[in-house]
Amino acid sequence: MLASLRMNHKRMIMRLAIVVIAAVLSMQVIPGLSVAAAWPSASPLLSICAAVAERAVSLVSLVGLPLLVLALLRGRWFCHHMCPTGCLLIWVGRLSRRHSAMRRFPVLGPGLCLVMLGSALAGFPLLLNLDPLVQFNGFFSVWRGADWTWVDGLPALSLIILGLITAIWPHLWCERICPLGALQALLGMAGKTCWHVIGRKPAPQPVPGEAIRAETPDVASPDTLELETKCPRRAGEMDTGRRAFLILVLGAVLGWMLKRMGIHCPGPDGLIRPPGAVAESMLHGLCSRCGSCMRACPEGIIIPDRGIGGPGSLLTPRLDFSERYCNEWCQVCTGVCPTGAIRRLSLEAKRALSIGTARVDRNRCLAWHEAQYCMVCHEFCSYQAVRIVEHNGVNCPEVDEKLCRGCGACQGHCPAGTPRAIVVHARVQAPCYSKEIDNSHLPV
Amino acid sequence: MKSLISRRQFMTGLAATAVGSVYLPRMAWSASGSEPVIYVVHGSDPGRMLAAGIGRMGGWAGFVKPRQNVVLKLNAAWASLPEQGGNTSPALVECCIQECLRSGASAVVVPEKSCSNPKDSFERSGIGAAVKRAGGRMYSPERHQFQRVAIPRGVKLKEADVVRDVLEAPCLINMPVAKSHGGSTLTLSMKNWMGSVYDRGYWHAHNLHQCIADFSSFIKPSLIIVDALRILTTGGPQGPGKLAYPNQLIFGTDPVAVDAYAATLFGKQPFDVLHIKLAHDMGVGCGNLQQVRIVRVEA
Structure with a gap:
């Protein structure tokens, strides 16, 4: 039966399954599995940035390890086969009549990835919300409760925007902007280089001006992602290593500046954060706005900030005590944060x-x-x-x-x-x- | 000379006045027209104490009708442990439900609108498990399970949304725990009804003591059993606080008399607690312990 299914159908079923599994994890249907609820940390980009910014490797950041290894071995294999956002965007992309991304649009992915890593080095990671797993989680984690307001829906916005972009320019996000994809490509190249160094073989040099297809290209499929496009190097341009280094430094400087500008101490009108939240200045960067804590809270008192705490605080979790309160016997939100912006706390520690x-x-x-x-x-x-x-x-x-x-x-x-x-x-x-x-x- | 009234008429009138002045006030206090009686059972085992108290009151058959529901209003308001005294003792609850079912009740329903999160309250108080073991059904009423009723004699509380099961109960048992309270001084049987109404905030904002008395003028439980095995003398109603151990259960049908006695366990005069005084003055029951027959039972 399975063998008789066409390749396209098999792929379709697999993607559907992945989207469903990811949605189930995002909606935290399985009770008692707080690490599973922190599944966006499966993204190596998120877990690396969080671990670097916090100068600590937490249990949650280890969740990113399998994909990190996978990327070292197989490059962007995950993008093709397992990324739930990618699966969704492929379907959305079919709405468009265009068949490929905008040719002239610059490849931003590696740059964004380096800015994120650089700012994480400075202790204030930026743009964590650009991680596709975070965006997916944000979309599916906001649907809860009867007393739902538009503010609760804000974390869903980024995936919706992504969908709109893809409906107009298919593949644009996955090929040229997605920082997670870029990180995996970089890791894949690094892995290959290491492999060849160990094996004492010359590493394959990318041919300038040609698109390097992914390791497992499927030419027959119409929705093959065209990946790792490398722009031709014009005369007088910097070499890749130097450019990468400068972007990294740029990210670090940006992160450092924003951290300095951040609010170090909440004033009388500061926001009340969930228990275990890191210091205000750190939270603005480290929070990926994935919405997991808001979804997890059984009382529904964690809501996204509408910018009351300043523009940097937009969509970060804050507590709303207008109807309900933080239950003495609950510490659920402290166990679901994929970046450690809300630290894990024991019930005793939370009560104190x-x-x-x-x-x-x-x-x-x-x-x-x-x-x-x-x-x-x-x-x-x-x-x-x-x-x-x-x-x-x-x-x-x-x-x-x-x-x-x-x-x-x-x-x-x-x-x-x-x-x-x-x-x-x-x-x-x-x-x-x-x-x-x-x-x-x-x-x- | 013809007198206005004859000697015989005078004597009859005098006798009638004497009888009337002695008995009429007492008749006003209770609907049955007899002196209110409360049974104070002292002991160590809640099961035996419950059996002794109910035995003195004529047995379960007087309260529980075969093939009818029993609605038990206990106190499981807080997510605190049984030994902290914030909620009714689960051992007592379990015995009571078992006895009701054994007496032929078709079901024992336990609606409780707790203050803490219902799940935590039912779990941590041990009452959820006790009700389940005994074969009762406990639930936290949703908005649609309340029904608006008028309180005809209410001074401040003219209407209230009350749990439908409580209103329609053929046999309604009130089983509060005695403890201190910041607003109502003490939480006894009359205050316990706040766990069956939807909008408690209104009571707090509109003379809490009067609202408690008003609601008691409306609700008529078949039986009141106050859990005074251990009482929170400070830190109530939630606790933790200082505990005293009177090891008593107080049985009765007059809520004011029962509460008046329970107040003495805290070293208070009954009328020190304003809602007991108000309820007494409204004629809900008798709060003057000199006019209450207190039967002490050792179990």
Whole structure:
């Protein structure tokens, strides 16, 4: 049966399967598999950039290892056979009447890849959202819940834009822009060179002016990706190595500059980040905007930032306590980040972590202002951070900032209307110590 | 000289007034017209205590009708552990459901709108598992499972969205845990109904104590069993906080009398708790413990 299927059909079925599997992973249908939820880190580009930027190899970044090895051995094999974004774009590309990418469009992939790596070296990776696996994940991770707003859908935008580009100019993305494809091509060339060095054979020199087809070209297929196009080298142009080095340096300088410009410390109006999020200045770069944490949050309180935290913070995860709050017994979001922008935390560490500080507005508080027997905030606080103060014979709330974790339970349940009388404000995330332990000597 | 009333008329009138002044106020406190009775069972094993208390009240047959549902309103509001005292004791819940089913109830339904995430509350409190083991059905009501009702005697609370199962229950058992509370001073049987209404925020914003009393004027449980095995004296309603161990279960049908007694376990006078005073004044029940017959049982 299988043998009787035409080659095209087989390929079609395989692509469909890959898209479905990737979509299932993105939508985090399988419960309890947090590393599987961080599957965009299977992209070696993402995991290399994250590991380089963090100066640490985490468990999640090791997920990128198989594809790294595959690229060393087989170059862009992944692009042809396994990239879910590529599979989708092939189908979208068939909508167009054009058969090939714009010939005159420059090959940006290697440059983008080098800028990403360079900026990662400077500790502030740029353009991580250009990784096709991130874009795929972003699209499929946003469909959740009934109370869905357009803000929740923002991470899906990049794949939609990619689809539109491909519908007009098929193959343009895969051939000329995709940085992951370019990285694999570079790795493939490096692998081949190494192989020949080890085998003491001369490495094959690319012939200038000719398109080098991928290692496993399928000429019969109409949707063969034309890959690794190399522009002819004009007279007076720099050689490839020098150009690559300069682009790398450019990326590093850009990353360094943007990191310096980043907000080092959230002010009173800073955003409340998910528990375990890296420092604000780092987060803007390291977050790939893949939407995994937003998808993972069972309470649905992680939403993409609309740019409230500045342009650099666009689409990064922030917490919204208007309806629900960060559950004491949950640390799911800390396990699904593919880049480590949200670090893995044990439940105990998460429960001890303060991500914000609640403050009572006495002019709005029903107890302070209207002498109501309210104390909902005190009732809901799991950390005994709301103290009772008697005022005019009525119990009134006061926040103990040393105990407040900023979970937002008080804010979401405050019956004082909008704005709430108790609101969580951002702070630099730090562990909180209970009253039993004297930590007065430690900086808070 | 002809007197206005005869000696016999005077004597009859005097006797009637005397009888009336003694008994009429008591009749006003309870619908049945008799003195409210509560049964305070002290012991160590919840199963035996439950059997002793119900035995004194005439057995399960008086409450559970064969082939009818029992709706149990317990307290599983918080994702805290059984020994922390934030929720009804799971051992007690399990015994109660088993007994109800053994007495011929077709099903025991346990609706609970918890404060913490329902999954965590049911799991960590141990109640979800206890209900399942005993053969009951516990659920967290969705928006569509509430029904709007008018509270005719309500002063502040004129209407409320209440879980339909609670409204339609042939046998409704209220099984709260006694604990302290920042807003309502104590959480006892009357406060426990907040776990069956949709909009709790309204109560907090519109005189919580009055709303609690108002709702109690509306809802009539068949039986009240207050879990005072261990009580949170501080840090309630969620805990953790300081615990005391009265090792008691309080049985009754008059919510105000039951709550009035339970308040004394916290070292308070019943009328120190405003909603007990308000409910008493509204005639929901009798909060004056001098007029309540307290039967103490050792199990």
